[in-house]
Structures are given as structure tokens and as C-alpha cells.
Amino acid sequence: MNAISIKNLTKTYSNGTRALKGVDLQVSAGDFCALLGANGAGKTTIIGILTGLVNKTSGHVEVFGHDIDREHQSAKRVIGVVPQEMNFSIFEKVEDIVVNQAGYFGIDRKTASAEAEKNLRRLRLWDQRQQMAKNLSGGMKRRLMIARALVNKPRLLILDESTAGVDVEIRHSMWEFLGELNSGGTAILLTTHYLEEVERLCRRAAIIKDGLIIANDRVKNLVKMVARETYIVHVDAIRSLEKIRGYHPVMIDENTFEVELSKEERLNEFIAYLSQLGMVVTDFRPKGNRIEKLFLHILNSQTGIGAGL
Amino acid sequence: MTGNGQYIAYATIVRKEVTRVLRIWPQTLFPPVITQTLYFLIFGKFIGSQIRDINGINYMTFIVPGLVMMAVINTSFVNVVSSFFSSKFQRSIEELIVSSTSNEVIIAGYVTGGVVRGIIVGSLVFLVSILFTWPRVQHLAVIFSFVILTAIVFALGGLLNAIFAKKFDDISIFPTFIMTPMIYLGGVFYSIDNLPPFWRMVSKFNPVLYMVNGFRYGFFGFSDVNVFASFMILAVFAVVLTLVNLVLLQRGTGLKT
Numbered sequence: 001m002n003a004i005s006i007k008n009l010t011k012t013y014s015n016g017t018r019a020l021k022g023v024d025l026q027v028s029a030g031d032f033c034a035l036l037g038a039n040g041a042g043k044t045t046i047i048g049i050l051t052g053l054v055n056k057t058s059g060h061v062e063v064f065g066h067d068i069d070r071e072h073q074s075a076k077r078v079i080g081v082v083p084q085e086m087n088f089s090i091f092e093k094v095e096d097i098v099v100n101q102a103g104y105f106g107i108d109r110k111t112a113s114a115e116a117e118k119n120l121r122r123l124r125l126w127d128q129r130q131q132m133a134k135n136l137s138g139g140m141k142r143r144l145m146i147a148r149a150l151v152n153k154p155r156l157l158i159l160d161e162s163t164a165g166v167d168v169e170i171r172h173s174m175w176e177f178l179g180e181l182n183s184g185g186t187a188i189l190l191t192t193h194y195l196e197e198v199e200r201l202c203r204r205a206a207i208i209k210d211g212l213i214i215a216n217d218r219v220k221n222l223v224k225m226v227a228r229e230t231y232i233v234h235v236d237a238i239r240s241l242e243k244i245r246g247y248h249p250v251m252i253d254e255n256t257f258e259v260e261l262s263k264e265e266r267l268n269e270f271i272a273y274l275s276q277l278g279m280v281v282t283d284f285r286p287k288g289n290r291i292e293k294l295f296l297h298i299l300n301s302q303t304g305i306g307a308g309l
Numbered sequence: 310m311t312g313n314g315q316y317i318a319y320a321t322i323v324r325k326e327v328t329r330v331l332r333i334w335p336q337t338l339f340p341p342v343i344t345q346t347l348y349f350l351i352f353g354k355f356i357g358s359q360i361r362d363i364n365g366i367n368y369m370t371f372i373v374p375g376l377v378m379m380a381v382i383n384t385s386f387v388n389v390v391s392s393f394f395s396s397k398f399q400r401s402i403e404e405l406i407v408s409s410t411s412n413e414v415i416i417a418g419y420v421t422g423g424v425v426r427g428i429i430v431g432s433l434v435f436l437v438s439i440l441f442t443w444p445r446v447q448h449l450a451v452i453f454s455f456v457i458l459t460a461i462v463f464a465l466g467g468l469l470n471a472i473f474a475k476k477f478d479d480i481s482i483f484p485t486f487i488m489t490p491m492i493y494l495g496g497v498f499y500s501i502d503n504l505p506p507f508w509r510m511v512s513k514f515n516p517v518l519y520m521v522n523g524f525r526y527g528f529f530g531f532s533d534v535n536v537f538a539s540f541m542i543l544a545v546f547a548v549v550l551t552l553v554n555l556v557l558l559q560r561g562t563g564l565k566t
Contacts, residue, residue: 013566014566048565048566051406051407052406052407052565053403053406053407053565053566054565054566055560055561055565055566073310073409073411074409076407076408076409077310077409079407081407083403085400086400087399087400087401087403087404088399088401088404089395089396089399089401090399096325100321100325100404101404101408103317103318103320103321103322103324104318104321104322104404104405104408104409104410105310105314105318105408105409105410106310106311106313106314106315106317106318106409106410107314107317108317109317148404152408
């Protein structure tokens, strides 16, 4: 069964903006899927429609088989959402925010308190439970929204840029937490600008541009589409630079340079060639984010996924 | 969600609303009591002593039901309009929208919050009135019926206002320009029998007149209007406002894009 099944979804806002122009998207139960796109591409509109915050113009949306029009309460019962913007009362206590949310899902107070304690402890907020939300740091507020979203034990968790503005350490602990959740069977739909996050966490990724899904595949397969990759090469000393000019190296310092290799150019051969030139390779690593490269290529492409990636 | 689940959701909204009212009681309970106390002092004690009895009731005693009702009307309206609009403004209303709470329960929860605050303030104003006069009580059931129904109607009105409000100014327009004149011209301080025929007729189009007079009937046993008709008018208002709010919530007016 699909956690999310979206068919020909359109949304035109009252000001005439066509945010979605016929989106088709399926996310399997238990999957971890990223929804990527530039600002204004339609990501938050899709999430808004799934969670009942935005009225769709046309199309068909199901969450675990529940039609969001005819069975909206059943659909909402299995969804937990962590929005992009803070959307809780800053004058409420942390624990009350989580427990009240459980109440809105019809969960009795005793069960809700136990669930809230479990989630607040896991997200390292238990010590702040009696504080007013306004006194929390930005990272704590984000984690509070995750704790709140989990209180009804959702089968589908939707995160809309939930790690934005969070420091590196907390972001990594959130990744670990989300990974555990997904391993436990919770399907996750994630939008993010940190593409490293996608490569690390997600099995699938869909890319949306101007209200249309232009790519939807396993992250592994998408990454394979990147024909060239940049590496950072650290050597004991750069000798015979003119002989590697054909690779268009970019010097970083006296021992380090960047080089872009295509799929056809084997790494071992390149390293062996450097040895022949008398350079001892002391470190060799990909520059970073392959999916970022893919993302930019797809977004810049006028014809969807085309040649030249 | 089951019936029990919806009841839990309802209880959660009510608990949250009542907790808020009690937590900031100097803002929510105290000011209307002070205002009504000043009315008792100025209109009842200082000016009222120079006004003749109305239907055998001295003026101070006569205005007690009207002033209690005035406090109930204002408070129940303001509670819902400010609380619901603040939730919209802070976007915490999304907590409810994304949940499986039904729209009927959202309305019931917020309205109950308004009714509770209205009745607490009304009771406090009534207690203050005892310092000035000893109002007699003739029909307790009528008193409770009218005060609860009136609070429900104005709480629903507050919700309607909050649904349409886009900025804080919008939640003060209706109370200032519509509700306040309706209350002051609704027979709080006078009997419409003392008005010239034209104004007596105009007054009969004012729904507050029926609320105040029905309530006053519970205390003194007389009214300027038919009490049963007053009750029915209030009931119709309650039903119509509930349905309008329900349709608006289902459409997502003012809440969804």
C-alpha cells in the first residue's frame, strides 16, 4: 500500500498563481522520500494539501488508502506534520503543547502524557517540559514540533524543511532520530535544502519544478545520472602540473587541487598516473554533494532530465 | 475518530481555553467587573437615586440584570474572537486543522470557552451587585436559560468575526460599531415602555432587547417583550450562527488557502 498516492493534483491560488499543474506522486509505506525543488516550486503546497491546510483545485489524493476529501479524518489520523514555520502558541508550556496535540487526536490524557514524555526525552526536551515555548532556542522549537508531530504515532511523517536553521550537531542527531523512526516503519516525506540530508537519509527523491514532478526515482539511481564528479586531491607536492592540465585542475593550495572526472575516467588510473608523475597521493575524496549537482542540472534543464548531466 | 475521541478533543480545547482565562485573570476577569461596578456606582447609586421606580422596582435593582447580561455578552464574544484570532495569527490553529478533530467539536470547544468566561464574569458582576442592592430572583431556570443561550449566541458571533478577521483591527470593528450600540440601546438601563412609540418600535429590532428582558423576567417576573418569543429568537440565532460557522470551517474560510 502507498503511504501517499497523488494523481493529477492541481492548485491555483486565488491570486491566479498556478502552484501545482498536475502532480503525480507515490510514496510507498515505510519509504523515506525527499521532495526537492526551488523556493516556490510547489513543495509546501503539496504538504498543505496532504495535511488539510490547503484546499486543492483538482486531482485525487490518498493517504494510506484514505481519500483526503471523503475520509479526511481517517487520513489525518495517520499523518504527523512538522511545518516549515513555528505554529504553536509561544505562551504554552512545552509539555502542554505536545499533550494537547494528542488530545486533538482523541488520545486520552494519561496515554498522551506517557507518549509525550517518551518523545520529549528522545528529542532531549524533557528538562524543558515546564518552560514556556517562547523561552526555547530555535533548535529546541524545531525538536518540539517533531515531538508534537509524533504524539499520535503517525504512519506517515511529513517534514517541511525541519532542519533549516538548526546547528550541525542537532541536525545530525535529528537525522539519526529520523533514521530510527523510518527503520521502525514510519514512512517519511521530507523537503529540505540540505541535499546532503537527502543522500544520507532518503531512499527516493522527487524533484518538483514549476508545479510539476520532473524526476522521481531512487536516490541511488538519480545520483548515477551525474556523469561527472569533482574530487579533492591532496598530494605530497605538486609536480609536473602541466602534464595534468588536461584534467583542468583547480589549485587550492600548494599540496591540494580539485579535479573533475567523468564516469569513463577510472579513479585508479588517475591515481596511478599521478604516481607516475612522482606525486604521492595522501588524500583523495569526492568534493561533496553529487545530488546537489544533479538537482541543479535538472532544475536548470528546460527539458527535464536531459543529456549532459 | 470515535465519539469518545471527539469528546477528548472537545475537553482538550475547553481545558486549554479555561486555563488561559484563569492564567491571565487580571486581563480576562477583572476589567469587566471593574467597569460594571462603576456602572452600579454612577448609574445606580448616584444618578439612579433620582429616578423613579420602574414597575415597582427601584432603579438600582432594575439595572442589575441588564448589567450582568452586558458583561456576559461582551465577555463571551471577546473571549472567542480574541482567542481564535490569536490562534490564527500565531498559526497554532493549524494544530487543530491537521488533527482529526471535527469542525463541530472545534466550534463547541471554543464556544464553551466563551460561555465559561461569560458566566464567571456574569457571576462576579452579580456578586458585586449584592453590595449595592438585593435583587430578588423569581425564575431561576429562566435566568440560567437566558444567560447560557445569550453567551452561546455571542460566543458564536465572536467565532464568526474571528474566522473573517485578517488583522487585529478587524476583531474590534464589530464590538465597537455594532455590538456596543446594540447593548446600550437594548434596554439595559431603561424599559422600552418609557420610550416614544417610534423608538419603542426600533428597539424591537434589537436582539439584545430580548436577551436582557428575558433575563430580567427571571429576576422580577416582568418583561417588555414576550419571554417565550425571546427564547425562540435566541435559539434561532444560535442555530443559524452554528450552521454558518460550520459551513465556513468546512470551506476553510479564513483558515486555509
